[in-house]
Amino acid sequence: MTVHFIGAGPGAADLITVRGRDLIAEAQVCLYAGALVPVELLAYCPPDARKVDTAELTLDEIIAELVQAHENGHDVARLHSGDPSVFSAMAEQMRRLDALNVPYDVTPGVPAFAAAAASLNRELTVPEVAQTVILTRLQGRATAMPPGEDLTTLGASRATIVLHLAVDKIAQVVAELAPNYGEQCPAAVVAWASRENEIILRGTLADIAAQVQEAGIRRTAIIVVGKVLAAEGFTDSHLYSAARER
Incomplete structure (x- = not known):
């Protein structure tokens, strides 16, 4: 199981990378910021995927979702607007996942x-x-x-x-x-x-x-x-x- 931090691009749904799109299509769980990530990207999720809007969640609640997916053996598509390398609050999530020994990787996006x-x-x-x-x-x-x-x-x-x-x-x-x-x-x-x-x-x-x-x-x-x-x-x-x- 892996948490995939994915740059979802600046807004237009077709500005996501091919890798990011394919990871979404393979993940049983998708976490996304509903106010910023284009909802059209959710169409790439598997039909039975768990979709979680993180816009109103705290960091603890987000980590709980990632840990639960890890315990269930499910890959996670964690969508961040733009590119997650800047102003994404990704670092604090990765720090928590490191402490919990939950594996993850990062796919860049269009900033x-x-x-x-x-x-x-x-x-x-x-x-x-x-x-x-x-x-x-x-x-x-x-x-x-x-x-x-x-x-x-x-x-x-x-x-x-x-x-x-x-x-x-x-x-x-x-x-x-x-x-x-x-x-x-x-x-x-x-x-x-x-x-x-x-x-x-x-x-x-x-x-x-x-x-x-x-x-x-x-x-x-x-x-x-x-x-x-x-x-x-x-x-x-x-x-x-x-x-x-x-």
Whole structure:
């Protein structure tokens, strides 16, 4: 028996990997966050599979479901939105499973920030414009941010910065990034990336907060800030250069 942590993708059901889809089809138990994971993925479950929406469950209750499946000899498809390597709360589950000697593995998925970049038709690393991407969030009611990971400190690099779980504090984001990036720095917000109800906002740090407020976006959105969003006339990549060694 194995618990399969599976990246279910950013929202569109067809953005799951083939491996993830096949693991769902073979698992007798499926745990998923109903508010974030597309319900269409449950159609891949075996007809008699146990399906558990974890949206209202505590960590202890989730672990109890995994342990019960283990004791019954059942594989589990544990679906996480996006890619489970970032902002998924997977680490705390794996820590508990390690202590209980319950085996598990991880299947990556399409992360939300990648879906947002795709919707914007932008590469987040452009030659001689930006070669670093920072993935972060804001301090909120959730766990505290480690020292040195505030936006003022991170923004000193002026790298492309991508924020999860922060659109409800867009005014704070602007206030903390503007001193380093400048008010005219390009900014974008993609809500419900890859879904039919996707919303894309483009602007600068000077006007993006007002756009978010007008659009009524409060959650499930990615904020992107950086010069790459408006990069033009940049140097071609050396990857396909005729001058590179072959």
